[in-house]
Amino acid sequence: MVVLIVGIPDSGKSRMAEDMAVRLAGNDSRYYIATMIPFGEEGQKRIEKHRKLRKGKGFETIECPYDLGRKLLAMDRITESTCLLECMSNLVGNEMHREGALSGDELVDCIIRDIKSLCDRAKNVVIVSNYFPMEDVGYDDDTRNYVRVLFQVNDELKKISDEIYVFEDGTWIKENANLGSDRV
Numbered sequence: 001m002v003v004l005i006v007g008i009p010d011s012g013k014s015r016m017a018e019d020m021a022v023r024l025a026g027n028d029s030r031y032y033i034a035t036m037i038p039f040g041e042e043g044q045k046r047i048e049k050h051r052k053l054r055k056g057k058g059f060e061t062i063e064c065p066y067d068l069g070r071k072l073l074a075m076d077r078i079t080e081s082t083c084l085l086e087c088m089s090n091l092v093g094n095e096m097h098r099e100g101a102l103s104g105d106e107l108v109d110c111i112i113r114d115i116k117s118l119c120d121r122a123k124n125v126v127i128v129s130n131y132f133p134m135e136d137v138g139y140d141d142d143t144r145n146y147v148r149v150l151f152q153v154n155d156e157l158k159k160i161s162d163e164i165y166v167f168e169d170g171t172w173i174k175e176n177a178n179l180g181s182d183r184v
Contacts, residue, residue, distance in 0.1 A: 001124045004157050006131050007167030017084055017128045018054050024124040025082035032059040033083055035090040066094040069114035083122045088129035092150045107149060112156045129154050
């Protein structure tokens, strides 16, 4: 099962994803694939907030801020487990800004290939992502490019997901391929 949870920052994505992963895992192993690189005090506070949220839920944390495919390829233990991948917006930004980074469609293809590989190996994968407006007055060229790449990644993730939850107008909507949408 692949579940995609997409929303604006601070919309409750993490709590929803953790609860979903715990439910899907049952008594199986649970892994939290953390993609955030903490920059400054603000980043560290955000990480602590997320650690507190998942405390006692049985997750083993795997730090993976970039190069998801290579890192997870060496991890046999994720087979038949439930993995919570948080968050695509961090992973995309990290991949875009590291030395020797791919760009555009090549970057999108690489990220999606890595996630498909994870989905093929794990029993369940819950993916958290953000969405941002495609255009904003304050965007510089780098931000516009980041938002575009994240949009493309999210769009490709929807194609491989069994369930999709999108936060719109203050509520969660469950989207199902070819079946329409329902408010949750």
